[in-house]
Amino acid sequence: MKRGSYVAIIKLIDIAKNLGLSLTTVSRALNDHKEVSSETKELVRKTAEEMGYVPNKFAQTLALKKSHLISLLYDDYQESISYQSFTFEIIAGVRNYFGSTPYDIIIVPGNLKSSRREPLKNICYSRGIEGLFVVGIRTNDLYLEELKEDFIPAVIVDYPLLTKKVSYIQSDNLKGCRLAVDYLASKGHKKIAFINGHNLAAVSPLRLKGYQIALRKNGLLCDESIIKTGNYTEKSGYDTAKQLFAERADFSAIFAASDLMAVGAIKAIRERGLKVPEDIAVVGFDDVFFAEYSHPSLTTIRQHKFDLGYMGAKELHKIIENPEGPRKKKKLDVELVIRESA
Amino acid sequence: MKRGSYVAIIKLIDIAKNLGLSLTTVSRALNDHKEVSSETKELVRKTAEEMGYVPNKFAQTLALKKSHLISLLYDDYQESISYQSFTFEIIAGVRNYFGSTPYDIIIVPGNLKSSRREPLKNICYSRGIEGLFVVGIRTNDLYLEELKEDFIPAVIVDYPLLTKKVSYIQSDNLKGCRLAVDYLASKGHKKIAFINGHNLAAVSPLRLKGYQIALRKNGLLCDESIIKTGNYTEKSGYDTAKQLFAERADFSAIFAASDLMAVGAIKAIRERGLKVPEDIAVVGFDDVFFAEYSHPSLTTIRQHKFDLGYMGAKELHKIIENPEGPRKKKKLDVELVIRESA
DNA sequence: ACAATAATCCAAAGCGCTTTGGATAAATGA
């Protein structure tokens, strides 16, 4: 009889029999359908409650052709470990938003990284997934091609894809860079080095651009020799900063495209016998939590990670409910958090 | 016709019609049932592939009474923010384990924290959830009472609950404390202060006990006046360390029950004009990632977080597949990671 | 050659729900 571990305890038919009503009426009563009297509704609701009835979502999904399921596509491993904190908070935002909707969140099996994997389409169709929330995708990820096929509503964090069913959301990177450079310039820095991240992150070119624009605005010239590229890890921040020193580059401040690289850079500066911020000022990007606890605490550009998740989820919800509506990219505000490092 | 956003594209019946076979045979062919010839199987598989067929999990679940769904119960917010990193890595382990099984992971809607929330039973029964992976639960959490009812297979991280269907897993806290104290003692420290976390975390009393046992083993006396309780946050580490100083307590080392509190303590020590580790040595617990990047980098007890998730998931799988088998608590090894702070 | 076995296949029922298309009884209008 019982096949698997999962069994529904009380079914609609049980309530119906119990009350001498039809299945139909019970179903309608619970769904507040107009064709059943309010007395019956109340009666049914009460006994359902008493009998401990819970609807079987699978049966509902099958009958309604509506799963109320959205899926999270994210990666467990990234070289940049502050990605953990970033991702965690974004997911918190997503959970929080969908928590007040009938939607549940399922985690897409398998990593973004794993090479042999099921096509997204199969995963989604098989599980009746209605929307995809994507975070941490790389510019060279194969899933991107599938997303471009536009077969399912999706919201992507930090990758600019805008189609009929796909929106994206990101922080205002240009403004972030402007804030950082403006602040450093206001402190009298003329030579501001920039440690960018690799181009597998779609935000990297944006941050470079923002940095350059901001320099220009402040009447500073853009010296290619003090622009370096790391990979968002602490080590790469350390290495590139050392490289700057080795090349006898001329700078009094470093703006790093991530907090982790900023921390690495600080380490290199210290090893050089220089002081932060007295000799060299450092500004990071992200405001991951340890920025506050590192020493010296990090002046940085704060991204509102929770809001990225929350607002992104809201947008995804909108796309699902109204697939014909216009898609839009959303830009979230950032702010400068001044601490000790600059 | 079409009701919701989700529609199955190709169904078994389509393949059947296409091939002039019966629905039954097609289903059996795809499930590798013995009662269908291998030629037919091959034929069916090929055309299914060509037609882009994917099975509808909802229909399968309904028919098989088996959902292949486990659920993640965790909290988005905790005062201790290193909880993020801890939780993230555990979840990575869980994903990784279940990634090679037919099980999908669904996130339980709502936080552990939120006060008004659906009973766990309803959530699980309604969604056909077969098992629960619980992380970050507090000793006063109401969900604990529900879990004790033992109505669903579960594995809990860091809370000692052992019933017919529930196992738990945690790091070897006693050993961790022993390693820390042994190491400090070996460095000649006689007075080792201890900053513990609150008792809402089930590991706190364990760590205190481990600390006391280890002191005794090393022939050191246990001085109540240098044992303090924080709440796993950086600030509480800072505050309690300051308090120690204010009370003119006599100690040359601090062992903190979390890295975050250790970082806070270091800050307090610094402010006092003392040096770490020269004047006061500090050892943390957890080895969350920023332990490596803080300054001075933290000597700490490493928990294998990924493995907690992976092994816990494995255990959960086992409970689901074999509900009658014996439950057991699992203890994962820890290790001392020596860096600069001690 | 004929009964018994094995190998394939299929129609129909069932999983738990929603909804369609009537049916019945009560309330309304003329």
Add this chain to the structure above:
DNA sequence: TCATTTATCCAAAGCGCTTTGGATTATTGT
């Protein structure tokens, strides 16, 4: 008063799948 609306209810079909219990054909043993 009788036809008509309105308010309630229900049997049955359908969502896409798996499985039971036969049916049909091919294969084997004697």
